[in-house]
Amino acid sequence: MSDAVMLGEATRQFDEVRPKLVEVAYRMIGSVAEAEDIVQEVWFRWQGANRSGIPFSTEFLMTVTVRLAFSCLQLAPFRQQTYIGPWLPDPVDTSLNLQAGTQQDDTLSFAVLVLMERLSPKERAAFILREVLHYPYAHVAAALQTNEEDARQLAVRARKYLNAEHGPHTSGD
Numbered sequence: 001m002s003d004a005v006m007l008g009e010a011t012r013q014f015d016e017v018r019p020k021l022v023e024v025a026y027r028m029i030g031s032v033a034e035a036e037d038i039v040q041e042v043w044f045r046w047q048g049a050n051r052s053g054i055p056f057s058t059e060f061l062m063t064v065t066v067r068l069a070f071s072c073l074q075l076a077p078f079r080q081q082t083y084i085g086p087w088l089p090d091p092v093d094t095s096l097n098l099q100a101g102t103q104q105d106d107t108l109s110f111a112v113l114v115l116m117e118r119l120s121p122k123e124r125a126a127f128i129l130r131e132v133l134h135y136p137y138a139h140v141a142a143a144l145q146t147n148e149e150d151a152r153q154l155a156v157r158a159r160k161y162l163n164a165e166h167g168p169h170t171s172g173d
Contacts, residue, residue, distance in 0.1 A: 007047070013057045014046055018060075020133075021065045027128050028069040028116065059139060066125050066143040072122035106172045119158050122146075126154035127162070 024096060025035035042064045046057075054060045089166055116124050129135040129143060130151075141151035 004049070010046060010051055014061065015042055017058050017061050022062060023070045024062065024128055024133065027116070027132065028066070028121075028124055029072055029121050034072060035069075038065060038072065041068055054101050060128075061143075062135075062140075063131075063143045066129065067145075070144070073124065098111040103119055116158075116162070119161060120154075123154050123158040123161075126151055127158035131159060 018039060018071055021039045022035050024030060027037040027040070028037055042061055046061060049060075051057070115128070119127065125144055126140055129140045130137065135143075137148045137151045137155075139156065141148045144151055144154070146154075
């Protein structure tokens with residue numbers, strides 16, 4: 001297979017999952033610009049990866065997105081030291097994105113994004129992957145580089161916190 005064909009296939013695979021990657025990065029970070037930057041970095045890494053050894057491209061791309069967003073969250077306290085005023089997520093108009101509009105529920109609300117800012121980066125990532133994207137705990141654990149039990153506990157703690165602050169919105173396990 002030629003390099004052009006392989007790159008074309010990689011581009012097709014990436015384009016299929018790109019909206020979901022932006023959505024996940026935005027939900028973790030709360031900034032559209034930073035979410036776009038993260039997804040651009042994911043593209044660079046996907047473009048340079050040896051894709052022949054990656055059986056599930058969506059899982060790989062989602063894992064890289066979560067890890068980059070997690071790294072960005074770890075740096076957030078240093079960046080926010082110079083910001084005056086409360087942090088608020090960027091508002092996003094989902095009315096033009098029919099898929100995002102139909103999937104919108106309490107987890108997408110502005111209030112939940114603000115509440116999620118109070119979660120640790122790992123809790124936030126676990127919550128998004130498990131409760132919003134319905135990933136199995138094995139995939140959550142792989143994305144967070146932890147074991148399944150720790151991933152489960154992170155998601156449960158996040159869900160309990162958000163339920164206590166915002167009211168129940170998901171079923172527990």
